[in-house]
Amino acid sequence: MQYLHNIGTYFLMIAEMFRKPTKWSVMRTLILKDIDDLIIGSLGIVAFISFFVGGVVTIQTALNISNPLIPKYLVGFATRQSVILEFAPTFISIIMAGKVGSFITSSIGTMRVTEQIDALEVMGINSLNYLVFPKFIALLLYPFVISIAMFLGILGGMAACVYGGFSTLEDYITGIQMDFIPFHIIYAFIKTIVFAFLLATIPSYYGYYMKGGALEVGKASTTSFVWTSVMIILLNYILTSMLLS
């Protein structure tokens, strides 16, 4: 019963988020701030993880190709497919659920605990529009982050492949160009947009509706990370079945 109540409240929150819009001059500032916090602030960690995980994917693929009949350029092909189809959109989204999701839940939760949300409501401001909508708009730039993750993942793979001596640069480049299906990029970005929506709304929900004090803010952040990750994995499966099957 509680799950149904939570799901209902979540959808009502989304509907409320689009009502009574905040004055544009204020909203613009909020959106820019959230772009800085959520998108620009995540680029460093995303770049670091993407580059090195791309390298690991390449090394593991290369080490598992022991048959001399399998061409070396398959290392580049496998890296590209792994990075574009799964690693960049899904794996990075789960990392973002930890980084960005916890930030959103704890910042909104702290505002709830310290009555800042009540202060907005007393002033007649739609606090959901004021707090959640700019995060949703900022995360529309999330595909930009994922594009960087894709590029750096493949670049990291290239560095690991060439400097690790697993194949030549020419083989790797041949591999990443081989049998390229443009729809795979579209598929990855559809997933990314859906995950961006989850990243903006689920952590906001847990922060906005939390009750209690500082300890509960911490608990809400953990719960929000768990549920955002679960929903990302679940929708990843559903979208992959729908789009690629």
Place this chain on the structure above:
Amino acid sequence: MIKVNNIEKSFGDAHILKGISTTFEKGKTSLVIGQSGSGKTVFLKCLLGLYTPESGTIEYDGKIYSNLSDSDKRELRAKIGMVFQGSALFDSMTIAENVMFPLRMFTKQSKSEMEDRVDFVLKRVNLVDAHKKMPSEASGGMQKRVAIARAIVNNPKYLFCDEPNSGLDPKTAIVIDNLIQEITDEYDIITVINSHDMNSVMEIGEKIIFLKDGYKAWEGSNKTIFKTDNEAVTNFVYSSELFKKVRRMYLEEDL
């Protein structure tokens, strides 16, 4: 005038407000007092529209709040200033930005007009060089003064304060009390304060409402509270020896 007619409020099985009626008048500082858990904060949140009473009505200048359209409610709320117990300053903004916030949201003033107004109200609450500080860099008393400045910056008609003295030293508490009373007189607004600070009751309680277990147990002023023989009030207000002495002295003087 704010007129409260027989409001009731429950949360699950807990019946918090039990048929409270009263009025709050312009230019007067009214205090709602009572023990912790007596329903003061719920009462204040009902007045603010943050909670909806199950029965009864709250009228703002003759208009029943629950009958107002969403846009009328928003318009009314723009005329309300609120000082929260913990100040509720936006911690991502500087002190000046906090005070400017209602102006940015509800007025079409230019930046320089808004800055002038912020300077004026910060000066009014005796904060001159605090504009660029973050709330976390300000003391408790300063935060309360910023909260008062934010509450009055847009010329409100109604000022609500939830325990404005909690956590403050006695000297700062008196400064805050006097500031609230001066602002009430100066702007001729309706001020309602939730408090269990007896100094505030004696100093600025032009009207006092005493809540006990969700009921209005007594209503009077800082003049009549010394003379009342209402047991609930005397048990609460004169629970300390100091206030018993003050009362005795007051009554002897009166005789």
